[in-house]
Amino acid sequence: DEDKRKNIYRFVCPHAGQFLCNLTSLVFVMESEGEVLYRVVSWNPGLLDGLGQMKPAGPLYNIDCFNGSISGLHLPHCEIFCEENKDSLAVARFTGGNVEIMKPFKVTETHVMIDIRDLSHFGLLKRMIFPPSPVIAQVLLFLRPITVRQRENILDVHLLPWNVPLSKVKDQHTENTHIKTSSKCSLTPESEYHLCCQPEESTVQPASETFECNYGPNYHPTFEVFVDVNKKEIRLSLLDKTGREVWEPRRIVLTGQDVEPPAYRRDELIRRVSSVMTIADGLRTKDMIPDEIYSKVHAAEPRQEKTRLLLNALDSGGAAVKAEFYKLLKNEEPHLVDELESGPSRPQQF
Structure with a gap:
């Protein structure tokens, strides 16, 4: 469950075992039945300054457990591993103004696994000792409400790491309509990308933008697309600076996706x-x-x-x-x- 007013996730565990949160992709290893409350919080820039070459590689979660105990935590990552970066991930545990760097006992293609004893704030860190390498990313689309005087639809396009929860982005843009599409792609941090839109008379701003691994607290659109209000669909694609398609053309329908209200008599x-x-x-x-x-x-x-x-x-x-x-x-x-x-x-x- 999600308490949208406070952005708190709640999970009731019926018995011991491993349980996956569908909204955040966190996995909780429970020793017994219990209730888990967790939420995304902001990284503390002051504490990060003392970590040298280590930077956030995922959201920071505040986790509490009632009437039970958690023995392990699996945090989702978005890395595409190669020989250089296979040991680059660690977990930060923040408590009482201090930070502890925890070495995972296992890293899979999707998660970083740690054993835990005490609960507090947990988040992924990455050692930035090599040039940026590609990560799994997502392209999220949000259609702004249109007014009677408006002659253009405005589509917000967000480029974000794969392990940023969609629900967290939706919370900041409740007035907009999320348009579902196949969003997965591979992007390289600190590299420039260009959004291409058909028909050509549509306007995209800015012309290009640098992809950053943004983990909040704010999720602003990377691109804005202005489309004539009479156009019911467009085609979008994402290109790198060499012109190579990194997100192949998608057909995007601008009406009828979570926009129409339920039909009543x-x-x-x-x-x-x-x-x-x-x-x-x-x-x-x-x-x-x-x-x-x-x-x-x-x-x-x-x-x-x-x-x-x-x-x-x-x-x-x-x-x-x-x-x-x-x-x-x-x-x-x-x-x-x-x-x-x-x-x-x-x-x-x-």
């Missing part, structure tokens, strides 16, 4: 939604309905007529406006949304 919404003006206020604040429509909704009576007029506006607003309506409705009337999603009123489009 229109008459059910008109009859049952009580927070119509609060929702209209939210849409107006984000510039998703024109002032003229808002005024009509505000002046209409009774409440059902307000809802009918607002739903009419959604039909011309597009998928992003409908998605924002659903988000606001879920915030204001969660019990109604639960009923609509589980009941027979879902199949029709409003």
